[in-house]
Amino acid sequence: MTAQLKQLRDKIDAIDSELLKLVSARADLAREIGEIKNGTAYRPEREAQVLARMRELNPGPLENEQVARLFTEIMSLCRSMEEPLTVAYLGPRGTFSEEAALKRFGSVVTALPCNSIDDVFSKVEAGKANYGVVPVENSTEGAVGRSLDLLLQTRLKVCGEVALAIHQLLLAHHTDLARIRRIYSHPQSFSQCHAWLNANLPHLPASARINAASNADAARLAAEDESAAAVAGKKAGEVYGLTVCAENIEDDSNNTTRFLVIGEQEVAPSGRDKTSLVTSVRNRPGAIHELLAPFAHYGVSMTRLESRPSRAGLWEYVFFVDVEGHQQEPKVSQALRELVEKAAFLKVLGSYPAA
Numbered sequence: 001m002t003a004q005l006k007q008l009r010d011k012i013d014a015i016d017s018e019l020l021k022l023v024s025a026r027a028d029l030a031r032e033i034g035e036i037k038n039g040t041a042y043r044p045e046r047e048a049q050v051l052a053r054m055r056e057l058n059p060g061p062l063e064n065e066q067v068a069r070l071f072t073e074i075m076s077l078c079r080s081m082e083e084p085l086t087v088a089y090l091g092p093r094g095t096f097s098e099e100a101a102l103k104r105f106g107s108v109v110t111a112l113p114c115n116s117i118d119d120v121f122s123k124v125e126a127g128k129a130n131y132g133v134v135p136v137e138n139s140t141e142g143a144v145g146r147s148l149d150l151l152l153q154t155r156l157k158v159c160g161e162v163a164l165a166i167h168q169l170l171l172a173h174h175t176d177l178a179r180i181r182r183i184y185s186h187p188q189s190f191s192q193c194h195a196w197l198n199a200n201l202p203h204l205p206a207s208a209r210i211n212a213a214s215n216a217d218a219a220r221l222a223a224e225d226e227s228a229a230a231v232a233g234k235k236a237g238e239v240y241g242l243t244v245c246a247e248n249i250e251d252d253s254n255n256t257t258r259f260l261v262i263g264e265q266e267v268a269p270s271g272r273d274k275t276s277l278v279t280s281v282r283n284r285p286g287a288i289h290e291l292l293a294p295f296a297h298y299g300v301s302m303t304r305l306e307s308r309p310s311r312a313g314l315w316e317y318v319f320f321v322d323v324e325g326h327q328q329e330p331k332v333s334q335a336l337r338e339l340v341e342k343a344a345f346l347k348v349l350g351s352y353p354a355a
Contacts, residue, residue, distance in 0.1 A: 171243065
């Protein structure tokens with residue numbers, strides 16, 4: 001070992017010692033805060049402010065996303081000293097929903113895999129989980145209808161969102177594509193990788209693509225079959241011990257899924273928020289224009305408008321709307337008050353920090 005290398009390592013050791021002292025001091029302060037305040041240890045608006053501040057202060061060479069992951073884990077550790085959290089997600093282990101839950105809450109939580117989106121809602125409503133994480137839309141495949149339907153019915157609030165880049169892998173026991181006779185995956189993932197599969201596995205007929213309940217379940221099925229492969233995420237391959245045959249096989253490199261965090265909590269403003277709501281209009285000419293007019297009048301930017309059958313009557317619809325800003329902000333509050341007078345039905349699903 002050269003003198004220069006030893007000197008550099010000694011500097012790293014000194015920094016590590018200082019880091020440990022600082023993290024311990026932060027944990028002590030978090031524990032004191034937990035003893036003072038009432039309610040849940042998880043404050044989405046506060047954690048969003050911390051992450052935004054760390055990104056602004058980031059001098060490099062770490063990327064902002066890496067800094068965010070680091071401080072998410074630090075906050076997860078400190079939060080666990082106040083109150084251990086249980087987070088429900090669409091399982092089994094290895095799904096993108098699990099990745100989204102860990103991205104939002106960090107790894108120091110009790111992660112509770114559920115069999116369905118309905119089960120995620122039920123676990124949180126019954127108090128068996130503090131929060132749930134559910135997919136709501138994909139950038140290429142559109143809305144997740146079941147999540148929207150349950151948001152309309154539940155008493156729970158939306159208290160956060162997670163944007164997760166979706167990178168699909170082809171996983172198997174080996175890397176010989178010619179030996180693959182069948183592929184398991186979720187229907188959405190097959191759609192996201194349609195062109196790649198056609199180009200790289202032309203010997204397989206359409207019937208060889210077998211739908212699974214989730215990508216993680218697809219990986220489990222492939223792990224039981226030497227002649228099978230799965231289209232799934234990296235974590236699913238790790239959980240079920242599969243080899244990566246090909247990476248990033250999604251047809252759209254910007255493929256992203258948006259998840260919502262659901263819970264009992266009303267979230268305070270963070271400074272960069274969204275508000276989600278669901279509404280319906282009376283069936284008359286110009287009704288949709290009337291629905292959108294209050295947002296335009298008060299300068300509230302609408303980021304999403306999604307229609308769904310209301311299930312209350314034939315050809316009747318509800319509209320899911322996302323707008324920029326918190327419902328406590330004057331312009332959003334004024335727009336919502338005006339919307340109440342025009343809409344046949346209005347439910348504010350929640351305000352929360354934007355991803």
